[in-house]
Amino acid sequence: MDLVAALRTQAEACDALGSPMYGELLAALADDVAAGGPTARVLEGHEDDPGPSGLALRLAGSVHRLVLAGQAGELAAFYPTAGGAWVSEGVSAVVDFLDRRYDDVRPLLDRAPQTNEVGRSAALLGGLIRMRARWPLPVRLFEIGASGGLNLRADRFRCTDDAGGAWGDPQSPVALEGAWKGAALPLGQGLTVVDRGGCDVHPIDVTSEDGRLTLTSYVWPDMTERQARLAGAIELARTRPVQVEQADAASYAERLTLVPGAMTVLWHSVMWQYVPRDQQERVAARLAALGATATDDSPLVHLFAEPTRRTPGAEHELWVCAEAWPDGGERTYLGRMAPHGVPVTWE
Numbered sequence: 001m002d003l004v005a006a007l008r009t010q011a012e013a014c015d016a017l018g019s020p021m022y023g024e025l026l027a028a029l030a031d032d033v034a035a036g037g038p039t040a041r042v043l044e045g046h047e048d049d050p051g052p053s054g055l056a057l058r059l060a061g062s063v064h065r066l067v068l069a070g071q072a073g074e075l076a077a078f079y080p081t082a083g084g085a086w087v088s089e090g091v092s093a094v095v096d097f098l099d100r101r102y103d104d105v106r107p108l109l110d111r112a113p114q115t116n117e118v119g120r121s122a123a124l125l126g127g128l129i130r131m132r133a134r135w136p137l138p139v140r141l142f143e144i145g146a147s148g149g150l151n152l153r154a155d156r157f158r159c160t161d162d163a164g165g166a167w168g169d170p171q172s173p174v175a176l177e178g179a180w181k182g183a184a185l186p187l188g189q190g191l192t193v194v195d196r197g198g199c200d201v202h203p204i205d206v207t208s209e210d211g212r213l214t215l216t217s218y219v220w221p222d223m224t225e226r227q228a229r230l231a232g233a234i235e236l237a238r239t240r241p242v243q244v245e246q247a248d249a250a251s252y253a254e255r256l257t258l259v260p261g262a263m264t265v266l267w268h269s270v271m272w273q274y275v276p277r278d279q280q281e282r283v284a285a286r287l288a289a290l291g292a293t294a295t296d297d298s299p300l301v302h303l304f305a306e307p308t309r310r311t312p313g314a315e316h317e318l319w320v321c322a323e324a325w326p327d328g329g330e331r332t333y334l335g336r337m338a339p340h341g342v343p344v345t346w347e
C-alpha cells in the first residue's frame, strides 16, 4: 500500500463526508509521511496492510482513543470530543504527539476500526414502521452484524421528519432530527418490541468503558451530531441491556424461529459486504425456508439498509429494502439512506 496515497484518499473522503478536521489532519499526515517525519515512523511496517483495513482510520482512531481516555491532555484543545475546537495548529500538535508517544500509538494501530452508526436506526426503524402497518403485531427484533447493539434500541429513539411529523419519546437521549424525507411514514401507530437480540463476529460491550472508547474513537471528532447520537445511544444501552452474542450471521440466522402472534424481524445495516458468500447463501436459505412457514399471524420480515443496486446496471446506493413472508419474499425498495443514516428519503 502506498501510505501517502492511503492517507490522502481518506482525507478527501473525510472532507466530503463532513469532517473538515480529519480532511486537514490526514492530508497533513500524508505530507509528513512523504517527508519521512514521525508519522512515517509510526506507520512503518504497515505498507503491506490491505486497503480495506483502513490504516488511516486506525491511525486517527488510535490518537482519538488516547484523547478520549484523558491520556493526551496536550491535544484536548484541538478535539471537540474533549471540549476543544479544531484549528490548523492541531496538525503540528498531533505530529509532535506521534513523535513523543510512538510506544502508546503503535499497539493501538492493530485494532480494527469498529463503529455502530446510530443514525442508521432512522432507516431501520422507518422500514419497521412501514412493515408494521402491514402486520400490526408485537415485534421480535433480531440483528446480524449488530456491533454494540445500539440500533436494537431504535424503538426508544426520537425521529422527526421534514414535514413536522415525529415518532418516539421526546425525552429520548437519541434524537434524529430531520431523519425522514419523501413519502410520509404511518407514524400514528405504536410499536411494541417483545424480544430483541443480535450477533456480531466482534461484538462490542457498550456497557464497558473499553467498548465506549472503541465506538467513540472511530467517529470523527468534529462530527458533533454523530458523537451526540452515539453518546445518547450508549447511555440508553446502559439502562436497557440487550444481548449481542459472538456469532456469525449464518449460524445466528439458522437459529431464528417464528412465534405465533408476533412479527419476527431480521435486520442489518452496512455489514452484508463483509459476510462471506457461503454465509450469505445460508442466511438467504434460512429466510426462504422460514418464510415458507410464515403466516399472517407469524410473519417474517427481512429488513436491511445496505449498498445495493436497484437494477443490474445501476450504481450501488444505500437502499432500505424489505422482503416479507407470507407475501412471497419479493424485495421492495423502500427508500435511500445517507452513509451515516440520516436523512432517509422514502419512496
Ligand SMILES: C[S@@+](CC[C@H](N)C(=O)[O-])C[C@H]1O[C@@H](n2cnc3c(N)ncnc32)[C@H](O)[C@@H]1O
Binding pocket: 114, 115, 116, 117, 118, 120, 144, 145, 146, 147, 199, 200, 201, 202, 203, 247, 248, 249, 250, 268, 269, 270, 271, 274, 275, 276, 279
Ligand atoms: C460497518 S460495521 C456496521 C455495524 C452496524 N450494523 C452499523 O450499521 O452501525 C459491520 C459489522 O459487521 C460485523 N460483521 C462482519 N462480518 C460479519 C459476519 N460474517 N457475521 C456477523 N457480523 C459480521 C463487523 O464485526 C461489524 O461490527
